[in-house]
Amino acid sequence: MARLSSISLLGLLYYGNIVAATASSNYTDYLLSSGTVKLGEWQSAYDKASALVETLTTEEKLTIITGGSAGNFTALEMLDSSTNPYTYYYVTTWPAGLAMAMTWNQTGIHDQGQALGSEFRGKGINLAYAPTLQPLGRSAWGGRQGETYGPDSYLNGHMGGQFVKGMADAGVIPSAKHFILNEQETNRQGSTSGGGGMGGPPGSSNSSTTTATTSTLPYNSVADDKTFHETYLAPFYDAVKSGIGGAMCSMNRINGTYACENQVTLGKYLKAELGFPGIVHPDVGGQHNGIESANAGEDFGSSMYWSNSTLGVGLTNGSFTEARLNDMVIRNMMGFYRYSQDASYPAYVSPTADVDVRGDHPAVARARGAESIALLKNTNNALPLKSKRSVSIFGYHAAPRYLGPNTALSVNTGTASTMIGHMTQVGGSAMGSLAYETTPFQVFTNRAASDGFMLRWWLNDSVVTTTSGMSGAGTVLTETTIGVADNSDVCICFLNAWSGEGGDRSELTNADQDNLVNTVADNCNNTIVVINTTGPRLVDQWISHENVTGVLYAGPLGMESGNAIDDVLFGAVNPSGRLIHTIAKNESDYDPGTAISENETIDFTEGNYIDYKYFDKYNITPRYEFGYGLSYTSFAYGTNISIQADTAALQQEYATGQIAIGGKEDLWNIVANVTATVTNTGNITGADVPQLYVTFPDAADQPIRQLRGFQKVSVAPSATETVTFTLRRRDLSYWDVVAQNWAVAKGQYTFYLAASSRDMKASTTLTL
Incomplete structure (x- = not known):
């Protein structure tokens, strides 16, 4: 096997920052034909793909790398996400990545990957844009933490790697995203970006809602070589080893060069150092040119950039080579052959086709959701709930949204930081394709009917203290927040924090929700708080209240959310979830250097010290630390x-x-x-x-x-x-x-x- 040349321009580094290579760099070391990488179980796929490429014309090769069919190869069907086959009917919406990571169950997430993979396969989808390894979670205010596996690169890599193995076991090509240093949504596409609310410590320039960004280019991530390898590249080692056949390059720039045309990150690190054998494809809008992206390591792209007038001309003038074109075509086929998709793979079906692929997966999703819930506080064994005669529930989050469940959930500038209705999924490309949704209001109503307790509800985050209904009649409910709480054996407040692709978070608390909890707790001596969130959600506004007796904390739990919460509240499931991020006492306790930035260049000066590693380094006491969670035993x-x-x-x-x-x-x-x-x-x-x-x-x-x-x-x-x-x-x-x-x-x-x-x-x- 050939070894990497020690003087290859791919390997040039400044002592600190990785260098953005240009199109003139030597990229031959990462061609699969170079023999640099020992292919092992992927060798047969390479041999089949190579044999087919030898029969293709240049025009056919260009067709394949731009998403078409040629020869006896049929174009791959590709689709998001690690939660469900995106936009499809009759599929399971699983707990989001944050929730699955909170199970800390490697077998469980493998099985989820396999079950989800079987649903992609059943719909005729070849390649899934999953798992989402990054954004890793550098910033507590990052908008996409709900779909990833957390800011610890070891946990992220292990959970993501097991998911990859599961999906591969189902015969679907897993494609990890987003490669790499893609740590915020704001300005990810330059001035045309959806942006999102700025996040930052109180008093910082980023603590309020964003205004229009001033940059015309996507933000530029700058990280030193040590940080890059030990924190951000590390989870991709696990993903490659576990069997990804695809990698999605991100929208941002890295050391001044677009991620999808950065030859150092794609060629040297992903393909040569990690031995990645598959296809690099761009995030939406991630490709910006022809020759440069092809030479850098992108393998799948748009015919607007790749055609006879671009790559074809490059073949004649020497700016592009036949060897690289063949490598691109082979990589498009590697996962297809590796996972035997050339043997009786199901035909593609449209999103609305009546093809039900769920099987028993909703029940498994319910179990995984319940397993992911972390018990943070349980004073005097307030949980699980037993022998209650009068129960009151509070908050928008207890009941369904006004419309749904299978509706688009877009996130952009000005989007509310909480969902008015039960939040079961993140926004954007990882949103759930819900056939139905269970909510706490639904399951509490069913329990009241079967168990015989009195149920009252206040389905609003606002506090109302002025009496608008009859009072003093003894049996008539006073139409105030306090009136609903009055004479209750237990009061349960349901809170959420929502975000997703397209926008970052503007706050890690919420004044209305926190006021609701305090008001209820002031009038109910057994107040339970249930939180579903897409990232760190602070609790110090009420956590020390003597009447807040229990707290459950979870990520988005998918279509079986209400049932999963019910299972833990009433003790059918003993909680075993653990935190995958640190819950600080104050927003200012998080590293202000990692606040969401409108700057054109984002310098990762914190190095490897993110989340609990930062809190440890500066001896900051968290409210609840990484890895924390209680049990009923x-x-x-x-x-x-x-x-x-x-x-x-x-x-x-x-x-x-x-x-x-x-x-x-x-x-x-x-x-x-x-x-x-x-x-x-x-x-x-x-x-x-x-x-x-x-x-x-x-x-x-x-x-x-x-x-x-x-x-x-x-x-x-x-x-x-x-x-x-x-x-x-x-x-x-x-x-x-x-x-x-x-x-x-x-x-x-x-x-x-x-x-x-x-x-x-x-x-x-x-x-x-």
């Missing part, structure tokens, strides 16, 4: 944890393996196992999520602690279960910017068994 961790390590392998400083699918092969070698125990000390069965955090030697220049293992385990009362965290070489490596390689530092590693990023239970060390 209790758990105790063993005080002794053990580690078995392959010290001989770890003494080798740099990764030396051959480049294969997922990068250098030895990065994936198992080098250590950490073993611990967890005991259920309560009286009901529950699932816990023991977590492993690692502190690196100083030479590695890493955050104080970072997640390097997690395992979801169900434990019966009084039982003890053993958990084992498996560490790969890459989990104990850092990116050496001088050597341009992954390295293992010498010194002491400390391994912490933990219940969250701030709750360490036991530790052990390893010295190299």
